[in-house]
Amino acid sequence: MASDQPSGTLENMDDETEPGAASPEEELLAGYPGAALLVNAEGRVRCSNAKGAGLEALIQHDAAPEISKMINQARSDGRVAAGSVSLNSAKGEIVLEITAVPGFTAGVGNGGGENGDVLVMARDMTMERNLRSALVESRQRYKDLVEVSSDFSWETGANGDFIFVSPKGALGYQAEDLINRKAEEFVISPEDFNPLPFVSQKSLEDVEVWMRKKDGSTACVVLSCVPLIAEEDGEENWKGSRGVCRNVTDERENEAALARARRREQHLNYIVSTIRDELEPHNMLNAASAATARALGVTGCRIYRRGQEDSFRTAAEHGNVEGLEGLDSKLAVLDEGDKLVEMQIGKWQLLATATNYRQRINGAISIWKPDDGEPWEDDHLLLIGDVANQLGIANEQISNHERILALSRTDSMTGLLNRRAFYEEDLPRRIARLQRSRETAALFFVDMDNFKRVNDVHGHQAGDDALMALRDLLMEMSRPGDVIARLGGDEFAMWLDGISPEVTEKRAGRLIEASQSLRKFSGDDDHPLGISVGVAIYDPEINEKLEALAARADEAMYEVKNTGKGGFHMAPPPEQPDPAEGVKTIEKPTP
Numbered sequence: 001m002a003s004d005q006p007s008g009t010l011e012n013m014d015d016e017t018e019p020g021a022a023s024p025e026e027e028l029l030a031g032y033p034g035a036a037l038l039v040n041a042e043g044r045v046r047c048s049n050a051k052g053a054g055l056e057a058l059i060q061h062d063a064a065p066e067i068s069k070m071i072n073q074a075r076s077d078g079r080v081a082a083g084s085v086s087l088n089s090a091k092g093e094i095v096l097e098i099t100a101v102p103g104f105t106a107g108v109g110n111g112g113g114e115n116g117d118v119l120v121m122a123r124d125m126t127m128e129r130n131l132r133s134a135l136v137e138s139r140q141r142y143k144d145l146v147e148v149s150s151d152f153s154w155e156t157g158a159n160g161d162f163i164f165v166s167p168k169g170a171l172g173y174q175a176e177d178l179i180n181r182k183a184e185e186f187v188i189s190p191e192d193f194n195p196l197p198f199v200s201q202k203s204l205e206d207v208e209v210w211m212r213k214k215d216g217s218t219a220c221v222v223l224s225c226v227p228l229i230a231e232e233d234g235e236e237n238w239k240g241s242r243g244v245c246r247n248v249t250d251e252r253e254n255e256a257a258l259a260r261a262r263r264r265e266q267h268l269n270y271i272v273s274t275i276r277d278e279l280e281p282h283n284m285l286n287a288a289s290a291a292t293a294r295a296l297g298v299t300g301c302r303i304y305r306r307g308q309e310d311s312f313r314t315a316a317e318h319g320n321v322e323g324l325e326g327l328d329s330k331l332a333v334l335d336e337g338d339k340l341v342e343m344q345i346g347k348w349q350l351l352a353t354a355t356n357y358r359q360r361i362n363g364a365i366s367i368w369k370p371d372d373g374e375p376w377e378d379d380h381l382l383l384i385g386d387v388a389n390q391l392g393i394a395n396e397q398i399s400n401h402e403r404i405l406a407l408s409r410t411d412s413m414t415g416l417l418n419r420r421a422f423y424e425e426d427l428p429r430r431i432a433r434l435q436r437s438r439e440t441a442a443l444f445f446v447d448m449d450n451f452k453r454v455n456d457v458h459g460h461q462a463g464d465d466a467l468m469a470l471r472d473l474l475m476e477m478s479r480p481g482d483v484i485a486r487l488g489g490d491e492f493a494m495w496l497d498g499i500s501p502e503v504t505e506k507r508a509g510r511l512i513e514a515s516q517s518l519r520k521f522s523g524d525d526d527h528p529l530g531i532s533v534g535v536a537i538y539d540p541e542i543n544e545k546l547e548a549l550a551a552r553a554d555e556a557m558y559e560v561k562n563t564g565k566g567g568f569h570m571a572p573p574p575e576q577p578d579p580a581e582g583v584k585t586i587e588k589p590t591p
Contacts, residue, residue, distance in 0.1 A: 023047070034123045038104065039071055041116030055096075055122050058087075067098055071118045074100035084125065097123040151221065151247040155228070156183055157240045160199045170245065172214030186211045188218060197223045201238045208248075220252045221245040264383050267295035272390055281401040284394050285316035292387055293318045296367060296380055299348070300324075304331065304355075304364040305395055312364050315395075323347060324368070331364055340381060347371055351384055355392035363395040364388075411486040413464065414471045422485035422493060427546055430483070430497060435540045441497050442504040443549055444511075445534040445557040446474065448490035449565040453523030466521035466529060473518075477511050493553075501537050501570075508535050508568040515566075532560035533568035544574055 022030070029036040029049040037048030037056055045056045058064040059071075066085045074081035081100045086093055104119040152170035157163045160182045165175040171186060183198035184190040188210040197207045205224045213219050225243030229236045274291040278284045285303045293301040300319025304312040312331045323346040333341055334354040341352045345368075352366035365388050367380070409421035417426060434441055448470065455463040467490065474484045474494050485493045496504065515531045522529040534557025536549050556571035 032121055034121060036119070036121045039118045039120055041075070043068065043071070046117065052122075055120070059120075067120070070098055070100045071120060074102040075116060075118055078102055093126070095125045095129050097125045099123075151245055153242075153244045154178075154183075154198070155240060155242040156198050158238065160184060160196075163240065164242075171211055171219060177214075188212055197225050197243065198241060200225055200241055201227045203227065204243075209245075218249075219247055220249045222248050260379055264379055264386065267383055268386050268390070270295055271387055275390065275394055281398045282315075284398065285391075286318075288387075288391060288394065289316040289318040292365070292367065296383060298367045298369045298380075301365065301367045302327070303391060304328075304366075305398070306361060306363050310335075315363070319368075327366060331366075334361065334364055340385065342376065344371055349376070351376055351380060353384055353388045355388045355395055357392045357396040362392060362399065365391055414467065414486050416471060416492075417483060417485035419485065419487045422483070422487070422495075423546070423550070426483055426485075427495065430495065431538065431540075431546060434497070434538065435543075437498070438540050439498040440500060440540070441495060441538045442499050442501075442507075443536045443538060443553045444494040444496070444508070445536075445550075445553040446470070446492040446494065446511075447532050447557055447561070448518075449530040449532055449561075450523060450527040451490040451529065453527040454521050454529055455523075457523035458521070462521060466518060469518060469521065470515075470531065473511070473514055477507060477514070504535060504537060505570055508533055508570070512566070512568050528566075530566040532557055532565050534558070534560060534571060535568060536571040537573070539573070542574060548574065 025038055025047050026049070029038070029047065029052070032049060033051075035049070035052040035055040037052040037059075038046040039059065040046050043059070045052075045059060048056045055067075059067060062068065064085060064087060066083070070081040070083055079102065081102075083098055085096045085098055087096065088094075099121045101119040101121075102116075104117050152168065153164075153166045154162055154170070155164035161180050162178045162183060163180075165178045167175055169175045170178065178186075184196055187193070187196065187198070190196050193207075193209070195201065197204050197209060203226045207223045207225075209221050209223050211219050211221055223243055223245050225241045227241055228239045230239045231237075271288060271291045274287045275284045278287050285305075289301045289303050293299070298319070300317065300321055302317040302321070302324075303315050305315040306312055312328060312334075314328065326345055327350065330343060330345075331352060334352065339353060343350045343352065347370060348368040349371040350366055350368040352364060354361045355363040355365060365384065367384060409417060409425065411418050430441070448466070451463065451466065454466055467486075470490075470492065471484070471486070474492060478484055478494055478496065481497050483495045487493055496507065499507070511533060512531070518529045518531070534553045534555065536553035536556060538544065538549055552571040552574070556569040559569045560567050
């Protein structure tokens with residue numbers, strides 16, 4: 001039955017077939033929606049349907065060897081052969097699904113088989129494959145984007161249990177650990193939400209939820225969800241929710257840390273501004289202690305300065321200090337290198353740290369609050385260190401101020417008060433105090449005899465040594481509450497508080513006797529080094545002015561100078577103007 005006739009004709013036609021009428025094979029092939037044709041044993045196409053022209057051309061020109069291979073396989077095996085064939089075209093790749101049915105004869109079915117015809121059917125799967133690939137790619141893209149944009153995706157059922165969690169798990173749990181567990185078990189304070197996003201029957205976006213992780217820590221997630229609605233019997237029923245969670249714990253912690261840092265900066269600026277607004281250096285620390293207590297919200301604050309003996313002494317404090325008597329003695333630990341010390345004294349919980357300037361401890365600061373069992377907050381630990389840095393500078397400024405003040409009040413060589421500090425600051429304060437106590441005092445004017453000769457013969461260094469020797473002598477003759485001043489050159493003054501006229505006279509005599517030790521500095525034997533002393537008694541009952549008191553002492557001293565030097569003279573009271581009375585001299589020892 002093989003034929004070389006063109007495609008679409010039959011080699012032998014039934015005599016009953018009218019010219020132009022379709023054969024049974026053609027009618028059979030015409031019913032297939034795709035390309036279909038019959039191939040004889042010689043591999044030639046006997047007939048094809050309207051869509052089979054292209055497939056026929058491929059087979060006739062051996063342009064698709066895979067199809068020919070399936071036809072031969074079906075014929076040799078006597079069973080259906082099927083497979084996919086990819087072909088290149090101007091419009092791109094074409095995918096055909098080929099089915100080859102062996103031993104086919106129209107009107108006989110597949111039972112004839114003797115003529116070796118093979119029915120070949122082709123179905124164009126290009127669009128379906130492209131759609132499937134696009135769908136797979138789209139699903140993969142969606143999956144990748146969801147996983148990238150969220151920490152985990154989830155789905156809950158109508159009872160609030162997780163029925164799906166993304167494979168990588170969540171909150172430190174494996175996905176299988178969360179399945180069939182209620183979502184609210186992992187939410188901190190679920191009662192605060194209405195509705196809880198995991199069981200919401202409406203769409204929600206960017207809801208912030210704090211959740212409990214497997215290790216006991218907490219995580220902040222931003223959650224978005226949509227409800228799952230199913231239509232049953234014409235009604236919409238909620239079946240659960242589906243959504244994604246993004247972990248923003250680090251962001252929130254960073255935001256909180258930044259907010260705390262800003263608050264600390266505001267508190268510190270407030271404290272620093274309070275310190276700087278004080279013009280009087282010593283008031284700086286009082287203002288700082290009050291500002292620190294208020295800014296840190298603590299019960300009290302105490303600021304220390306460190307003296308030359310390396311001990312901490314209270315410079316300022318604010319707040320309730322009851323029960324803190326033992327605090328100062330505990331600050332010695334700050335010398336051991338500890339930056340911050342926590343301690344408990346009675347009912348108080350304390351923090352203390354040293355203040356430094358150029359790596360040298362110059363003070364300390366301590367704060368306290370009631371001991372409620374709660375640890376100090378990080379803000380307290382950080383801010384007290386920042387405040388200590390500022391106080392280290394303030395303590396140094398105060399020390400510098402005191403040094404400058406001391407230089408302005410003292411004699412640079414002897415360290416005694418100078419004339420200005422003695423007359424303008426110290427004596428007015430002492431006289432005011434004596435006016436209240438009604439006690440008497442004594443003002444000594446001391447001038448060295450033959451001092452110029454010492455400088456001329458032995459030089460100025462010997463003169464300086466003589467001045468220092470007189471200073472030491474005056475200090476030995478005075479008490480801790482008394483004051484000594486160098487008025488200039490070789491002139492000195494000494495004020496003795498609360499001393500009677502009788503004791504004053506004895507003290508003056510002892511001073512003249514002790515001054516014999518100065519002779520070793522004499523310029524020569526004819527000009528021995530000594531002192532002349534004038535003494536005036538201050539009596540608050542008389543209410544004598546300071547200028548008048550100083551003038552009486554000065555006159556008494558010159559009275560000694562004019563009567564031979566090397567002695568003392570007690571100035572008469574203001575109402576007794578006789579200057580000669582009370583002059584006493586001590587016989588000069590033979591060299």
